[in-house]
Amino acid sequence: MPKKKTGARKKAESRKEREKQIRANREHVDVAKHPCNVNMECDKCQRKQKNRAFCYFCSSVQKLPVCAQCGKTKCMKSSDCVIKHPGIHSTGMAMVGAVCDFCEAWVCHGRKCLSTHACACPLTDADCIECDRSVWDHGGRIFRCSFCQNFLCEDDQFEHQASCQVLQAETFKCVSCNRLGQHSCLRCKACYCDDHAKSKVFKQEKGKAPPCPKCGHETQETKDLSMSISYLIYIFQFILFNPGCFFLIKREEEVQIDTDH
Known part of the structure; x- marks a missing residue:
């Protein structure tokens, strides 16, 4: 008979499952439309930038902060607020509760936003694949490449995507053998045949393309891409x-x- 699970064991397993689900959901978030990455125009210097707690150029605080989790600018009187304000709609600095260390934007004082945003922030490791700049190092918005799904800053967005579908090889052959590579990984810039696309480390989900045996990123069929050689x-x-x-x-x-x- 297997040992009966204790309460602490059940809580630990459920916590691990929640964290795994949060990490999986973070990859499917549309970063361009997320509230922590919306366009913001500074009230003082009138320069457009990403949603921030303080202006990147003049360090001024905005009159109407936008919550990085729910996107609201006004907290209604009947909300799950940590700081209660019965009968009053709070705006401005009376609405904010914290600053996110990852996206550098305000989080409202709602209990749900304060407790969930830091774990689910889509800009946790948003370093540009081209210039290696993080959110704190530039004032623009963050995007994802539509091919390799890597993070891009606003300056390198179009230049990277124009040259992303390029293999690091002189032929379209599999990197492990001499056969034609039917599956391409746009993150590793390599092709794999049907046999070498199968991996013992990364499991293939039913109905999806096989993951890259090197990095685990989902591969695509080479014939469906406009791939070119290096x-x-x-x-x-x-x-x-x-x-x-x-x-x-x-x-x-x-x-x-x-x-x-």
Whole structure:
């Protein structure tokens, strides 16, 4: 007979299950539409930026703070407030209860927002994949790449997505064998065949594409993507220094191409 679970054991298991669900839900949040990442215009310097407790440029406090969890600017008189205000609608600094350390935005004094936002904040590890800047290092909003699902700052958003579907290889063959890679991981920039796409570490969910055996990110079929190979990057690098002609480097050979013809 298995041992009967104690109350502490049941609580610990339920807590682990909740934390696992929170982490899973965080990956499916639309970061661009979340209240902690909405557009904000400073009342003092009139500069647009991400929703913040203090202006990134002049460090001034806004007249109408926006809650980073529920997105409200006014707390009604009948709410689950930690600080009670019966018969009064509180706004401004009377509505806020804390500042999130991750998204740098106000959280209202509602009991639900204060107790859930820090664990479920979608900008917990929102470092730009291109420039490695966090939320505290720039004033713009945060986005996710529509291909590799990595975080991007507002400055690198379009430049990264234009060059994201590029493999770090010269062919579309599987990285482990010589067969054609039917599955591509846009985070590792690698292709895998049907056999090597199967992983013993990351389990494949029913009805979904196999996860990448290297990073666990969901793969996509190569035929559904506009994938290109890595040597095409050198075209754009050399055309900046050679307006009349550029060099295409492939297999350690230089081939000069005349752009006039």
